[in-house]
Each structure stands twice: as C-alpha cells, then as structure tokens.
Amino acid sequence: MKPSKNASFLTIACWLITCLAAPLGAQDINIHSHNDYLQQIPFWEAYASGTASIEADVILRNDTLFVAHEKESIRTGHTLSSLYLEPMVQAKRLQLGSLHPFILLVDFKTEAYATMHQLLKELEPYQELWEDREHPFVKIVISGNRPEKKDYHRYPFPVFFDYQSVEDTESLPLDKIELFSLSFRSFSQWNGKGRLIDSDIVQLKEAIRVAHQFGKPIRFWATPDSKTAWKALHELGVDYINTDHPGAAKSYLSSLQNRLYTHPTPREIYRPTFESDGTDRRVKNVILLIGDGNGLAQLSAAMYANNNQLTLTQLKNLGLIKTQSADDFTTDSAAAGTALASGQKAKNRSIGMHPDGTPAANLPEYLAPYGFNSGIITTDHLTGATPAAFFAHQPERDLTRNIASDLAKSPLSLFIGGGKIDFLDGETIELENLEKSGFILASSLRDLVTQKGAKAGYFASNQGLPKISGGRRDFLPEATKAGIDFLNSKDQPFFLMIESAYIDSGGHANEVGTVINEGIDFDQAVAEAVRFADGDGHTLVLITADHETGGVTIPQGNTADNTVELEFSTEDHTGLMVPVFAYGPHSHKFRGVYENTEIFSKLIKVLELESSR
Structure with missing residues (x-):
C-alpha cells in the first residue's frame, strides 16, 4: 500500500496548515481530538490545530480497517489508511505544519486479536512515521477492545496501549502503556457549566494522582465539552483534554495565560461623604x-x-x-x-x-x-x-x-x-x-x-x-x-x-x-x-x-x-451601552437609559x- 499523492488532497492539507496552525509556544497544551473521523476534514483539522492525540474508531471488515463507530456507519473508502496513515506520511514528507509528535489513538470496535493482526499489516508500509524511535512522529495507542495486558509485549513498536483503571494497578506493563484513559462519568456528573463540586474534585484529583504516580499522563473521556470544562480539567492537571472541538480548545487554552491577570498592588480607594450627592x-x-x-x-x-x-x-x-x-x-x-x-x-x-x-x-x-x-x-x-x-x-x-x-x-x-x-x-x-x-x-x-x-x-x-x-x-x-x-x-x-x-x-x-x-x-x-x-x-x-x-x-x-x-x-469597538455614574448636586438626574447626546x-x-x- 503506497501513500496517495492526490493534488487536491494536498491543496486542502496545505490550506488547513496555513489557516489553523497552532501558535508557537502552545504545544504544552495537549488536546485529544475525540472521534476525529467525525470532523469535516479528519486528521488535517486536528493536526493543524496542534492536537497531541487524534482518535479513530476502527472496525475490521473483509481484511480492511474501516474508520467508523459501528458497522452501520461504515463508508466506502473511509479506512484507517486513507483517512489517517496516508495523510500523516504526506505531512511528514512535505514538512507541513509544526511536525509536532502526536498519538494516533486507535479505538478497536471489533474483536481485539483479529483487529490487532490486521492493524500490524496495515502499519507495515508506514515505517517512516516512527523511524526515529527516540522521537517518533506518531505513536499508535490502542484503546477500546484491547488484548489482555499480559500480551501487550507481543506487539512491536510503535504500538502502545491506554489503560482504563486506577484500581487494578498490579503488575502493569508500564513500558507498553502510553496513558491512562478513564470515563469522566465514573467520577462526576458535571455538565461543564458553573463549577465542579468539591467531592468530585477530590475523586478526579485522586485518579490523576494515581496515573502520575506511575509516570503516565491521563485523559478522561465522556467529559463535558465547553470552555469552562476545558479550563477546569486543565487546572486539575489532566494531561490530555478530550474534545470534539480541537481547534477551539487549543486556541482557548493556549491563550488562557494571556487572558488571566492578577493585579499585584491594589490601590486605595476614596470613600465619598455623600453630603452633597443628590x-x-x-x-x-x-x-x-x-x-x-x-x-x-x-x-x-x-x-x-x-x-x-x-x-x-x-x-x-x-x-x-x-x-x-x-x-x-x-x-x-x-x-x-x-x-x-x-x-x-x-x-x-x-x-x-x-x-x-x-x-x-x-x-x-x-x-x-x-x-x-x-x-x-x-x-x-x-x-x-x-x-x-x-x-x-x-x-x-x-x-x-x-x-x-x-x-x-x-x-x-x-x-x-x-x-x-x-x-x-x-x-x-x-x-x-x-x-x-x-x-x-x-x-x-x-x-x-x-x-x-x-x-x-x-x-x-x-x-x-x-x-x-x-x-x-x-x-x-x-x-x-x-x-x-x-x-x-x-x-x-x-x-x-x-x-x-x-x-x-x-x-x-x-x-x-x-x-x-x-x-x-x-x-x-x-x-x-x-x-x-x-x-x-x-x-x-x-x-x-x-x-x-x-x-x-x-x-x-x-x-x-x-x-x-x-x-x-x-x-474593535462594539455597540454595547456604557455606564454613566454621577456624584454631587443633581446627580440623580443622570439615572436611566438614554442617548449619549443627553x-x-x-x-x-x-x-x-x-x-x-
């Protein structure tokens, strides 16, 4: 299987890289593009946005890995190779974007061992993606229906696994585990509005602590998907922020420090006497x-x-x-x-x-x-x-x-x-x-x-x-x-x-x-x-x-x-009304809503x- 060189494909890729490339210095914000294959332009939008992890669900059918959530949604030509492996090679060969290393998280929806056997066959033509083992362009991380953890060592580089428990942590094959992935709903029912309750925060922090104790990053799936949620998860120390909006999440979190300000030296205020006011x-x-x-x-x-x-x-x-x-x-x-x-x-x-x-x-x-x-x-x-x-x-x-x-x-x-x-x-x-x-x-x-x-x-x-x-x-x-x-x-x-x-x-x-x-x-x-x-x-x-x-x-x-x-x-300016404050004699006459000319x-x-x- 050889990578495609379709001209229109590359035109789209180059345009996306130009328009959506993540700002320099923003790579410490790790975004996981959840169910990336459902994006309007799979892979390229997430890659151009600087995401650190890209998710593709796969279904094995007739010796081919199709990208889909269930068999009924399989579309002709939408394969792991066409939507992900080939574009990744194009990005690397043509030096498109920042060339930041990332994870391709492959979520098995069919039986683990047969799906893994086919995956290894399909990965074979793309060895250049991970030829540098110290700093591979792409790591393949298996999620969903995975083999037994005792068998993880059977599968060669660049194949790794996510691990989905912070309770069963005995005898973990840590060298083959890339990250911990847990359901957010196991810890909280928060909808991403307002704030997390204290008890949920305690549980989430404990899960994060366990993952970090093993020296591994953590991702929660089924998280609320909003700016408030992205910020809360980031502040909790979650390593990969799960989202269906990778570009927006990356932009928001990358600029957060520029939009936060702590005033170091508050100034004394004057407290009016109100003797003449009104x-x-x-x-x-x-x-x-x-x-x-x-x-x-x-x-x-x-x-x-x-x-x-x-x-x-x-x-x-x-x-x-x-x-x-x-x-x-x-x-x-x-x-x-x-x-x-x-x-x-x-x-x-x-x-x-x-x-x-x-x-x-x-x-x-x-x-x-x-x-x-x-x-x-x-x-x-x-x-x-x-x-x-x-x-x-x-x-x-x-x-x-x-x-x-x-x-x-x-x-x-x-x-x-x-x-x-x-x-x-x-x-x-x-x-x-x-x-x-x-x-x-x-x-x-x-x-x-x-x-x-x-x-x-x-x-x-x-x-x-x-x-x-x-x-x-x-x-x-x-x-x-x-x-x-x-x-x-x-x-x-x-x-x-x-x-x-x-x-x-x-x-x-x-x-x-x-x-x-x-x-x-x-x-x-x-x-x-x-x-x-x-x-x-x-x-x-x-x-x-x-x-x-x-x-x-x-x-x-x-x-x-x-x-x-x-x-x-x-x-720019906006059309919002602006406040008028009045103090002193007749100040009450400036109450109300009126034109600036008044x-x-x-x-x-x-x-x-x-x-x-």
Whole structure:
C-alpha cells in the first residue's frame, strides 16, 4: 500500500496548515481530538490545530480497517489508511505544519486479536512515521477492545496501549502503556457549566494522582465539552483534554495565560461623604471623566482586580447611555466624543461637526459666555479624537495639523496631555500660536499649578505618553488634581474633561493587563474628582465612556487573589451601552437609559442654562 499523492488532497492539507496552525509556544497544551473521523476534514483539522492525540474508531471488515463507530456507519473508502496513515506520511514528507509528535489513538470496535493482526499489516508500509524511535512522529495507542495486558509485549513498536483503571494497578506493563484513559462519568456528573463540586474534585484529583504516580499522563473521556470544562480539567492537571472541538480548545487554552491577570498592588480607594450627592444645591463646576473604551466588563474587571472595590463603584447614581453615531451602529471615538461634547450626533471620524459639515458648538464654547473656564486632560495626544472633540472642528480625525491649529482658537483655559510633536510639525509652529493666544506653557504639573495667568498648558510628552505598563505611573490622578487646582484658583465656575485613553488601547490589542491597569488608574483620577467635589459641595462629577472596546466578557476570576479572566470577542469597538455614574448636586438626574447626546442637555439643564441656548 503506497501513500496517495492526490493534488487536491494536498491543496486542502496545505490550506488547513496555513489557516489553523497552532501558535508557537502552545504545544504544552495537549488536546485529544475525540472521534476525529467525525470532523469535516479528519486528521488535517486536528493536526493543524496542534492536537497531541487524534482518535479513530476502527472496525475490521473483509481484511480492511474501516474508520467508523459501528458497522452501520461504515463508508466506502473511509479506512484507517486513507483517512489517517496516508495523510500523516504526506505531512511528514512535505514538512507541513509544526511536525509536532502526536498519538494516533486507535479505538478497536471489533474483536481485539483479529483487529490487532490486521492493524500490524496495515502499519507495515508506514515505517517512516516512527523511524526515529527516540522521537517518533506518531505513536499508535490502542484503546477500546484491547488484548489482555499480559500480551501487550507481543506487539512491536510503535504500538502502545491506554489503560482504563486506577484500581487494578498490579503488575502493569508500564513500558507498553502510553496513558491512562478513564470515563469522566465514573467520577462526576458535571455538565461543564458553573463549577465542579468539591467531592468530585477530590475523586478526579485522586485518579490523576494515581496515573502520575506511575509516570503516565491521563485523559478522561465522556467529559463535558465547553470552555469552562476545558479550563477546569486543565487546572486539575489532566494531561490530555478530550474534545470534539480541537481547534477551539487549543486556541482557548493556549491563550488562557494571556487572558488571566492578577493585579499585584491594589490601590486605595476614596470613600465619598455623600453630603452633597443628590441634593438640589447649585452646580458651580462640572468634571466629566471619560474612560475611552471603558464598558461595564472593563469596569468590573478593574474592580475585581483591585480588592473587589473602586471609588467609582461606591457611587449611588448611575445610568446607561447608547453610543450609536449618526452614520453607524458602532461609533468611533470622534463621533462619540462629539456627541458628549456638543449634544449632537456626528458621523464617524468627524470631530466637532454636524453631519451636514457645519461646526457643532462644544461645551467649552457653550459655557464660555457664562463665565466658565474650561480644561481638558488626557493620557492621549491632545489631538486624539476624544480630547479634540472638546476644542476642534474638523471633518476627519486624521487631520492632526488642523486639529492642533484649532486648540489656540478655542476658549479653553487649560490643557494637559501628550503629543507636543503635533504642534511642531508643518510650516506654522502651532506652539507659537498657543503662546500668542495666551497659554503659558508649563514645564511640569507642579509648575502649572503655580501659574497665575488665565490660560496654561502642559505637554507631558513629545510623542505619546506610555501606558501604565510602560512606566507612566500616577500621571493621570496627579494631572487631575493639578488641573482642578489650577481651574479652581480662578474663582470662576469651571468645566473639566479628563480622558483615560489606554483602556481603549487594551481592548483593541486584547491585552488584559492594559485594560485592568488603565482602569484602576482611571479610578484614581475619579477619586481625585470626587474628593474635590466633597470639599467643594457645588461640583457635579460625571464618569462615563465614549464606547466599549473589545466585546469583553469575564468568564472566571478570583476576588481573593485579585485575578480576573477576560475574553474578547473583537479587536474593535462594539455597540454595547456604557455606564454613566454621577456624584454631587443633581446627580440623580443622570439615572436611566438614554442617548449619549443627553449628557450635554442634562448638564445644561442642571446648570440652569437651558433657556438661554
């Protein structure tokens, strides 16, 4: 019997290897492709997914081993050789995929000795698969109707066996036993949802201990087949995870460590006094904090990783906002920022513009005639979409040069952020225009607070600021305090927008640590704002997001050790509603579910300016 060289067969194989190859470094996750012959493309899908064990049931009929579970399901041409042995040779000869060694677990459905006799005949032409006995490409492991264990030594390399008891362990031919295989249902009736009960865990661990005591790996069959089950079995120490979805299981378990995060140093939170919260006192100042991409799951993850508490989650008045833009179900930051800043829906990518291309007045512009000073603080470039929505009017968010030019023309009294380079490029140096418009450029946050002029700015970096993981440390809460101190020193009402930009970056990159670290850092800025509001008594603090990023869910975690598992459904924004928290006078008026544009209109109303619009 000679291996086939069918061209279309190889085309499919190469395509699968290219599309499904397991990531490097993931081979320590051992997946068993259960009843692999039932897959749409047997062998190749499992091999390309990096599985460590592939199962084929065989039935002996007319001197041929057919791959099937019972005689009634035998299909012409579906033999052990055609579906498995020939493809394995092709993979090895053509150097396809990672060439990781694996087990072909052959489950005998017919009488053991006759089936074994035929198997040895069919293996004979494929000696190249195991010519390297120290590191064979394939090991053949017999399951199902096996010969008596006393006869295991009769069968030559590469034939091994699985063993299906942890009770009858006397005189085991260990050199011929490759692994222990046990029915999960003998230990637990768990359906793969929720968690295993403690007594089941004890029994499963004992079975695993026995197998490992003999120096052998273990597999459970008839296991529940879900992400929760895969994770639970892996954490128990099961060596081969049994599944009908080998690609999905491999991908999930291989990426698990990248989606688990334990926060090493939880931050202290601020506990509000609530003395002014929900009262009818006059609102003098407004502080709007925007966590870019900070949906409910991101906020929850930051809380669970921070000793199960945030300053933000102490607040009592909250609602939800819808985030759709004027021209798309899923907004970008430019349109969302414009909606928050102006109370007007905008097209994606446009900054401070109505859909018809005319400028939309933002809060700093609207409030200036009423004697308000305004400021913006961001961990992004100042020309980034969200901060720009509070001072610029441009049809395209990538018009960085034009956006930078708009800052000097705005009524802002304060800016703090990164991206000084954006104000140096081009024929006109916008830095000079900022100074001509009255901005005193501080050299540090401390220097900024001491400025006596009406307008001040601080460029925290020439390029972008680093993430927390890159060493940014406490810039945002310190900038929040400095910005509040500067504006409060003017003895005029003020509006201040503060943006945490990198929660969004973490969502786009599917980086769990970034989402959580930046979320906790954002909460430290929230604490500064709420602390000021408590001391002032006439400041309304609003905390929200422009949109959600990443489609984040939280399958598992452990609040005892500040560990959270995140799972992402996308690398883009989503249409999920995002929370709004309010603290201070009139905070109860921000409850409910409403459009993002209503943040603007509600603010104008509580400031008692609506009739003058």
